[in-house]
Amino acid sequence: MHSGKRFSPIEFIMWTRRSLYILFILSAVPTVIYYLGFTFISFPWQPIAIMGTAVAFIVGFKNNASYSRLWEARQIYGAIINDSRSFGYILRDSLSEKNSGKVKMMFNRHYAWLTALRFQLRESRNWENMGTEQFKEYAEKYDIPEKLSTLDADLKNYLSAEELQYILSKKNRATQLMALQSKDLSEAYAKGEINDFQWSQINQQLVKFTDNQGKAERIKNFPYPRNFSSITTYLLMLFIIFVPFGLIKEFDKMGEGTLLANYTLWFNIPFSLLVTWCFHTLDSVGEASVNPFEGSPNDVPITQISRTIEIDMRDMLDEADLPPAISPKNNIVL
Numbered sequence: 001m002h003s004g005k006r007f008s009p010i011e012f013i014m015w016t017r018r019s020l021y022i023l024f025i026l027s028a029v030p031t032v033i034y035y036l037g038f039t040f041i042s043f044p045w046q047p048i049a050i051m052g053t054a055v056a057f058i059v060g061f062k063n064n065a066s067y068s069r070l071w072e073a074r075q076i077y078g079a080i081i082n083d084s085r086s087f088g089y090i091l092r093d094s095l096s097e098k099n100s101g102k103v104k105m106m107f108n109r110h111y112a113w114l115t116a117l118r119f120q121l122r123e124s125r126n127w128e129n130m131g132t133e134q135f136k137e138y139a140e141k142y143d144i145p146e147k148l149s150t151l152d153a154d155l156k157n158y159l160s161a162e163e164l165q166y167i168l169s170k171k172n173r174a175t176q177l178m179a180l181q182s183k184d185l186s187e188a189y190a191k192g193e194i195n196d197f198q199w200s201q202i203n204q205q206l207v208k209f210t211d212n213q214g215k216a217e218r219i220k221n222f223p224y225p226r227n228f229s230s231i232t233t234y235l236l237m238l239f240i241i242f243v244p245f246g247l248i249k250e251f252d253k254m255g256e257g258t259l260l261a262n263y264t265l266w267f268n269i270p271f272s273l274l275v276t277w278c279f280h281t282l283d284s285v286g287e288a289s290v291n292p293f294e295g296s297p298n299d300v301p302i303t304q305i306s307r308t309i310e311i312d313m314r315d316m317l318d319e320a321d322l323p324p325a326i327s328p329k330n331n332i333v334l
Contacts, residue, residue, distance in 0.1 A: 004331035027272035048246035073292035087205040112158040121293035122146035142332035
């Protein structure tokens with residue numbers, strides 16, 4: 001998540017500079033060919049304008065869908081924050097008098113669940129963008145905590161050696177951690193450590209955690225539909241290729257009867273570059289938000305949120321040595 005006021009123009013230019021090189025070549029080549037006398041390569045601008053309208057609609061649709069995925073992901077983690085706080089004080093007030101050790105253990109297991117979930121959500125998928133040079137280069141400006149550590153190293157802070165070995169042997173570690181919570185809760189209920197109402201309240205919180213985990217996994221494991229993504233890419237490519245051919249004659253005619261005759265033709269390069277860069281960058285912005293857990297600078301800050309939850313819950317137990325909050329690096333925090 002970018003925590004500053006805005007990305008600077010320099011950041012945008014540097015982020016898209018590889019595309020700028022290609023767009024410049026695509027604008028310059030037809031201009032040079034036209035200048036050499038092959039004027040038949042120019043196209044009427046009207047069909048290209050119609051194509052541009054279609055591209056604008058489909059890129060806008062993609063960006064809207066990308067924002068919806070991002071905002072849903074943020075809502076999911078907003079619910080996890082609220083439910084974790086409720087879970088913490090309900091569990092503390094229900095069990096502390098009879099079994100404070102179990103309260104501490106279940107609190108730690110909840111931190112472990114948050115840790116396992118964020119590591120699972122940071123796993124790469126074939127359709128994600130962090131493997132491209134554009135995103136990999138920008139990722140050097142900030143830290144992705146899940147790339148700097150390992151799951152087993154982080155879980156050691158919360159689980160016993162026996163539980164750690166058990167959890168690491170499972171495929172979906174977050175699910176199995178929640179299953180252990182349910183098992184301990186059922187044992188406490190069977191021993192009479194909590195009453196029917198308390199058991200129901202705490203169990204409802206576990207169900208909410210499982211529900212929110214499933215929602216996050218759905219966004220993670222189901223990409224923006226490939227048919228929409230593919231047609232957007234192909235139409236955008238066609239539009240970018242044809243724009244210089246449609247504008248070249250218009251710029252050539254612009255200088256007729258003036259001292260700039262035969263020179264205004266070269267305006268085709270910067271103006272075509274500007275138009276195509278705008279469309280391409282709008283599409284890139286959508287791509288940067290469409291997978292909200294992959295580790296891009298626009299993602300939901302699930303590590304920061306998890307740390308905030310841990311601080312709040314440890315504070316409920318009056319612990320003195322609280323972990324530090326996660327701060328942004330170059331205005332980016334994950």
